[in-house]
Amino acid sequence: MDCNRIAGILNEMGTLLELGGENPFRCRAYHTAAQALEGLPRDLVSMIADDSLSATPGIGEAMYKKIVQLATTGRLGEYEELKRKTPPGLIALLRVPGLGPKKIKVLRDELGIRSLADVKAAGESGKIADLKGFGARTQTKILEGIAFVESMGERILLSSADRLVQPILAAVRTHPKVIRAEACGSLRRRAETCGDLDVLFSSDDPEAVMDAFVKLPDVATVLAKGPTRSSVRLIDGVQCDLRGVSDTEYPFALHYFTGSKQHNIAIRRRAIERGFSLNEYALSGPHGPVQCRDEAELFAKLGLAYIPPELREDHGEIEAAEAGTLPKLITRDDLTGTFHCHTDYSDGANTLAEMAAAAQARGLHYLGIADHSRSARYANGLDIGRVHEQWKAIDALNKKFGSSFHLFKGTECDILADGSLDYPDELLDGFDYVVASVHSHFHLSQEEMTARLVRAASNPRVTMLGHPTGRLLLAREGYAVDLSAVIDAAAQSGVMIEINANPHRLDLDANWARRARAKGVMIVINPDAHATDGLDDLDYGVAVARRAWLEANDVWNTIPSNQMAKRLAERRRVR
DNA sequence: GCCGTTTTCGGCCCGACTGTTTTCAGTCG
Numbered sequence: 001m002d003c004n005r006i007a008g009i010l011n012e013m014g015t016l017l018e019l020g021g022e023n024p025f026r027c028r029a030y031h032t033a034a035q036a037l038e039g040l041p042r043d044l045v046s047m048i049a050d051d052s053l054s055a056t057p058g059i060g061e062a063m064y065k066k067i068v069q070l071a072t073t074g075r076l077g078e079y080e081e082l083k084r085k086t087p088p089g090l091i092a093l094l095r096v097p098g099l100g101p102k103k104i105k106v107l108r109d110e111l112g113i114r115s116l117a118d119v120k121a122a123g124e125s126g127k128i129a130d131l132k133g134f135g136a137r138t139q140t141k142i143l144e145g146i147a148f149v150e151s152m153g154e155r156i157l158l159s160s161a162d163r164l165v166q167p168i169l170a171a172v173r174t175h176p177k178v179i180r181a182e183a184c185g186s187l188r189r190r191a192e193t194c195g196d197l198d199v200l201f202s203s204d205d206p207e208a209v210m211d212a213f214v215k216l217p218d219v220a221t222v223l224a225k226g227p228t229r230s231s232v233r234l235i236d237g238v239q240c241d242l243r244g245v246s247d248t249e250y251p252f253a254l255h256y257f258t259g260s261k262q263h264n265i266a267i268r269r270r271a272i273e274r275g276f277s278l279n280e281y282a283l284s285g286p287h288g289p290v291q292c293r294d295e296a297e298l299f300a301k302l303g304l305a306y307i308p309p310e311l312r313e314d315h316g317e318i319e320a321a322e323a324g325t326l327p328k329l330i331t332r333d334d335l336t337g338t339f340h341c342h343t344d345y346s347d348g349a350n351t352l353a354e355m356a357a358a359a360q361a362r363g364l365h366y367l368g369i370a371d372h373s374r375s376a377r378y379a380n381g382l383d384i385g386r387v388h389e390q391w392k393a394i395d396a397l398n399k400k401f402g403s404s405f406h407l408f409k410g411t412e413c414d415i416l417a418d419g420s421l422d423y424p425d426e427l428l429d430g431f432d433y434v435v436a437s438v439h440s441h442f443h444l445s446q447e448e449m450t451a452r453l454v455r456a457a458s459n460p461r462v463t464m465l466g467h468p469t470g471r472l473l474l475a476r477e478g479y480a481v482d483l484s485a486v487i488d489a490a491a492q493s494g495v496m497i498e499i500n501a502n503p504h505r506l507d508l509d510a511n512w513a514r515r516a517r518a519k520g521v522m523i524v525i526n527p528d529a530h531a532t533d534g535l536d537d538l539d540y541g542v543a544v545a546r547r548a549w550l551e552a553n554d555v556w557n558t559i560p561s562n563q564m565a566k567r568l569a570e571r572r573r574v575r
Numbered sequence: 576g577c578c579g580t581t582t583t584c585g586g587c588c589c590g591a592c593t594g595t596t597t598t599c600a601g602t603c604g
Contacts, residue, residue: 023576024587025576025577025586025587026576026577027576028576028577028587029576029577029587030576032576033576033577057577057578058576058577059577060576060577060578061576061577062576062577063576063577097602097603098601098602098603099602100601100602100603101601101602102600102601102602103601103602132595133594133595133596133600133601134594134595135594135596137593137594137595138593138594138595141593141594185604196604198604224591224592224593225592226592226593228591229590229591229592231603241603241604243591256589256604257604259604261588261604264588264589264604265587265588265589266588267588268588268589269587269588271588272588273580277588277589278588278589279588279589279590280589280590281590
């Protein structure tokens with residue numbers, strides 16, 4: 001069983017224990033251990049083998065045994081026992097705003113509630129308002145919360161969050177009483193999805209800003225409003241929290257509201273260890289508050305190098321910041337070009353020339369064209385004749401570009417059900433590079449899917465694997481596959497793995513990309529663009545790479561453009 | 576359940592807001 005699956009089980013156990021009224025610190029230990037597993041820098045098997053797992057913070061003796069048991073047998077008696085005695089419908093209740101473990105326990109003990117439907121019925125008949133500690137207002141809030149849970153998914157894509165927060169941030173920034181403002185939370189950390197939007201500002205008169213905020217046109221409902229903090233539901237259904245502080249407090253609040261929660265807990269613990277106390281307003285030492293102009297100064301006061309928001313997950317960044325070993329994270333400017341783009345030869349919207357012009361306009365020096373292969377009929381995949389046609393067209397354009405720009409001839413070649421490729425070897429040898437991707441037969445068993453991808457990842461004609469899990473964020477799970485085995489195969493044969501920068505995919509994700517790189521796999525950031533503006537998605541791919549701790553050297557398409565043709569040719573020669 | 580310059584027990588991040596309460600518990604981030 002892989003570490004993400006085990007993390008899921010530990011998270012579920014923590015939640016089940018909460019519902020059982022267990023000591024909250026014990027519950028948290030499960031969530032902490034799950035978090036530690038998700039952020040493992042290397043693959044679980046090797047970390048068990050060399051005993052580094054037991055030394056991982058957050059994983060103690062008891063948790064270690066549970067993890068090893070799950071990893072080796074896939075089963076855990078305590079987990080099955082917990083699931084057996086908790087009605088499955090109770091977990092959904094935790095998603096209702098205003099309902100936490102304590103209230104759920106009362107509902108369960110007093111009214112015998114076992115599901116969302118039970119709560120709804122009890123609320124509608126007025127039984128909840130009669131319970132001790134509840135009341136009419138609470139009952140209404142719970143019913144509203146249920147309506148919300150039923151009408152909306154919980155999270156939104158990072159790209160949607162970017163779009164929604166922009167007008168709000170602009171309105172806050174232009175308010176005359178606002179000094180500084182920033183979007184915080186998972187959006188600032190560039191997490192792949194966001195649960196809500198967090199906006200922070202500094203001002204001498206925060207209350208005036210709050211008054212204006214709750215009246216913005218995008219606001220549907222005011223959930224809470226105080227002098228320093230307000231929450232609203234936007235018309236789109238997304239929750240947006242606004243917080244105001246003084247400008248002196250701003251750096252502390254910026255750090256605090258950026259999170260993650262686990263990172264903050266670890267930082268506060270560190271502050272206490274060094275004789276300070278840290279909250280969202282100040283860092284206080286034995287001689288009073290310590291002034292900091294920005295986050296960098298705050299980190300410095302705690303003996304740490306500046307930690308970029310993308311790394312703040314308590315996945316080892318604090319230890320690295322102390323030791324001075326934080327990576328010099330890749331930036332968008334490091335990308336010299338990119339691969340895996342589509343044109344109107346297959347299912348893209350734009351021509352070769354238009355895609356090339358768009359790439360140049362975005363400061364790229366080369367672009368790899370990878371239209372679909374012949375089996376991808378739904379996507380107008382190219383038969384062999386049309387591949388040759390496209391090659392001629394690319395040659396003609398390259399002649400025009402001279403040394404100023406270059407189009408590379410690639411293909412996004414389907415990996416067939418048995419792991420073989422969709423074109424004959426002779427044709428594959430004519431491409432500058434080959435992206436190999438799965439687009440069909442998603443429902444193979446894990447063994448079959450793993451064997452299929454391992455075969456592709458071991459094929460010397462494959463340059464890089466495309467979107468290796470096939471997931472679509474918030475829409476479709478990735479197919480069942482043992483990614484560790486695929487990564488091992490890619491490392492063995494020198495095949496690269498793509499970070500697909502399409503905000504619906506972001507596949508590989510940051511945790512797997514980090515582990516793949518640790519195994520020696522070269523990463524490549526590709527937009528999978530189906531139109532010219534799809535090239536802008538590269539920013540999202542860079543965000544994933546940064547969250548994966550990658551430096552420019554870890555990513556193939558940072559190689560200087562004048563060396564790229566040679567480097568691709570070298571790879572083909574070693575077949 | 577984890578963890579240790581208060582080290583094998585007794586803590587565990589901390590403040591805002593809400594609603595039900597007369598001083599606080601629960602939830603949330």
